[in-house]
Amino acid sequence: MTGDDDALLPMVGRRGLMLVLSSPSGAGKTTLARALLASDPNLSLSVSVTTRQPRPGERDGVDYHFIDDARFHALAESGELLEHALVYGKRYGTPRAPVQAALAEGRDVLFDIDWQGAQQLRTSAQADVVSVFILPPDAAELERRLEDRAGGSSDDIERRLAQVADDVTRWPEYDYVVINERLERSLGQLRSVVTAERLRGTRQPGLFRFAERFRR
Numbered sequence: 001m002t003g004d005d006d007a008l009l010p011m012v013g014r015r016g017l018m019l020v021l022s023s024p025s026g027a028g029k030t031t032l033a034r035a036l037l038a039s040d041p042n043l044s045l046s047v048s049v050t051t052r053q054p055r056p057g058e059r060d061g062v063d064y065h066f067i068d069d070a071r072f073h074a075l076a077e078s079g080e081l082l083e084h085a086l087v088y089g090k091r092y093g094t095p096r097a098p099v100q101a102a103l104a105e106g107r108d109v110l111f112d113i114d115w116q117g118a119q120q121l122r123t124s125a126q127a128d129v130v131s132v133f134i135l136p137p138d139a140a141e142l143e144r145r146l147e148d149r150a151g152g153s154s155d156d157i158e159r160r161l162a163q164v165a166d167d168v169t170r171w172p173e174y175d176y177v178v179i180n181e182r183l184e185r186s187l188g189q190l191r192s193v194v195t196a197e198r199l200r201g202t203r204q205p206g207l208f209r210f211a212e213r214f215r216r
């Protein structure tokens, strides 16, 4: 919620939503996600656990919680992950507790996760999930972005490019699709999705009480 959206919120109340962003590697999803987070104080990032190595500039606990296979296995076994998947040969998962706390407080949570994770969240939390698939504008731009990416080995880039053709086919599973040609435009489109989804009557349980005020 931003600006004048806030005024009636305490009375109407709202359950937080789970904004799931997925894309083929290199579509610019992480940049978009950061811009969206920076522009919206009621939205926070779900920080995933992963067994992959940090890239230069990535910070433990901020970009990811970097953990080893044994720890990942223990978290998955004990049910502490909302979803988890093997992506490009490494394990990724969403810690459950911070998400549940945020939603209960009416805060929205952004998930930067792949299509496998999105499928699992839709199954376990269908009413709370709003999913957006981000597509790159064209194949050449995608390749350039992947090659530019700091820390990616050429093997890694090749593997990701081979995966892209498969990943792109997942778009029909998502509620919304954004073609990320220009950051500003895509950001505006994402913000529109968030604004509209927050206004869904089903997300505002306090409306029953609110509407009582007009009874004569």
Ligand code: 5GP
Residues within 6 Å of the ligand: 022, 023, 024, 025, 048, 049, 052, 083, 084, 085, 087, 092, 093, 094, 112, 113, 114, 115, 116, 117, 118
């Ligand atoms: P990267 O290694 O480039 O940070 O992420 C690789 C892929 O893993 C991206 O598509 C990213 O969205 C996905 N990913 C990151 N965290 C999670 C997670 O917790 N669960 C799932 N299923 N995918 C994730």
